[in-house]
Amino acid sequence: MPNIDFILPHWLYWGALIVFPLVAMVMSRRSRTTGYSLPIGYLVLVTGGILGLHRLYLRNMLGLIFIPIFFVILFANGQGRDAREVESQAANVVASAERVIDRLEPKVAGADAKIEKLRSDLAEAEEGTFAYIRAERTLEKAEADKVADTERLAAAQADLEAAQPDLVAATGQRDRWANVAYYAFLVLCALVAVDALLLPGLVRKAQERADQQDAHASPAEIAIDAVETEEVKHDMDHIGTGWTGAIDRLSYYAGEFVAYWAVIAVFAYYFEVMARYVFNSPTIWVHEGMFLMFGMQYLIAGAYAAMTEAHVRVDVFYAAWSPMRKALVDLFTSIFFFIFAGTLLVTGWIFAMDATVVDEVSFSEWQIAYWPFKWAIVVGAVLLILQGIAKLARDLMTVRNAMQGA
Incomplete structure (x- = not known):
């Protein structure tokens, strides 16, 4: 799915807070009209077309077709977020293991030569002297570091070997769900585009149905409408x-x-x-x-x-x-x-x-x-x-x- 990197400009925010109420106040004082409006239909199409709200506004039950496709997008995005979380965790493991391997491989590879040199220094030092004691401790530390580094290197290599397949699988799953959401969104866009062309006819048919219902309206329904008008x-x-x-x-x-x-x-x-x-x-x-x-x-x-x-x-x-x-x-x-x-x-x-x-x-x-x-x-x-x-x-x-x- 494409990303929306939109940040509302300040002038548009304040303009909406000032202009929209003024327009709404003027429109609310106009004489009330019954029936369906083509401008309102297009407004609903633009704001809620991918949910089929424009057809539901016109009481056209084909608008229900949009909702399952929309839920496919939500489900696919949810699965994609889960896959992205797994991918992120696997990527962190891979990156951490690669850093450890890059740092320890040269160190472990040169440990034997370093230990041999330290052993040579220990053999040349006179026993019991300060130089001998220092060389002995340095040798012990180098041997212990070699063992620890070898174990850490082996663990990092095992982590890398285990995490790489998970990373590949999570990346593939995320891409698949992203494609599902994207193509479902394209289907909704196509349906909205078709309805943008059909909307004048849909509004006309809805108005014809409304006129027929008004012709058969009962006195009670007419009275209710009058009460609602007075409540304003x-x-x-x-x-x-x-x-x-x-x-x-x-x-x-x-x-x-x-x-x-x-x-x-x-x-x-x-x-x-x-x-x-x-x-x-x-x-x-x-x-x-x-x-x-x-x-x-x-x-x-x-x-x-x-x-x-x-x-x-x-x-x-x-x-x-x-x-x-x-x-x-x-x-x-x-x-x-x-x-x-x-x-x-x-x-x-x-x-x-x-x-x-x-x-x-x-x-x-x-x-x-x-x-x-x-x-x-x-x-x-x-x-x-x-x-x-x-x-x-x-x-x-x-x-x-x-x-x-x-």
Whole structure:
């Protein structure tokens, strides 16, 4: 299988985080249309064609043909990884044995001549002298080294003889499984290429089937579709009027903007899975980029969660209270909220300024700048404080109206 040596450019990463949500927000506000779309069909073909998702999108069961071939690729790559591990181990044994043999063969071959010379030096030395004792010890060491080196050389030669067949077999097995994966991938590419030409006709036929089903739709199914359409507008009910409504809309649009980042994560992790398990080319930037992206999403969406009251709250007693009592309790607990949000703003500002001054980057090969992510802490804190101010104003209004009504 070919390798994918692709590292996402920083400009493309930030461009996707900015442009994609804007396009998605515009498209979500268009009038809803039913049926199948040829552009979406080609999008699914490009992103998930080797899984046959484009045919499954069109409810064409021939898309199931792609899945077994895809699993052949996964199985072949798995077997290839196992063979590569065996090959690596055998190659290490061969390389280590060859190093030992290259080093010891000359040493063992010259050991006899060295020992004969040492014996001659020992015979010429006067017995009992320091020179005699030194020559005797040197001779004993040379003889012991010869025995040890001979044993190590024999062991290395045995290891080399045993590992070479394993290395050849593992290399052949790895190549065979690589060929299986490669040809299966070519089959999928051929099927995708054919479907790229057939897709307009497939979309047309799928639309004809959908039109026939809509003509026979029951009133209950039509009612369900209407309910699903109304649920889209539910979060807009939390938006107030006046200047507090402006803050609510800012929180709403900020939350909606970052919500579409989850769709980007789907594409990114899909690429990672394909690169890792199909092309044996795992990436670093996918996990790092999505980890940082979700961190920004968590921070910026905090104001949206506060506006829609989506944060976790123990409301065993709170839910049954009157609006007046809820407003009073919220006014008291807002003290702790603003302490938290203010601390988040101050510390976030310090972190962001430090990262900007030193131009802090990640330690991975991607080396993306960290300062935009740390400025997201500041943005999230500002949005959260603004939303807290809007909530505080509404609580004060509730208390004032209740007191005037009393």
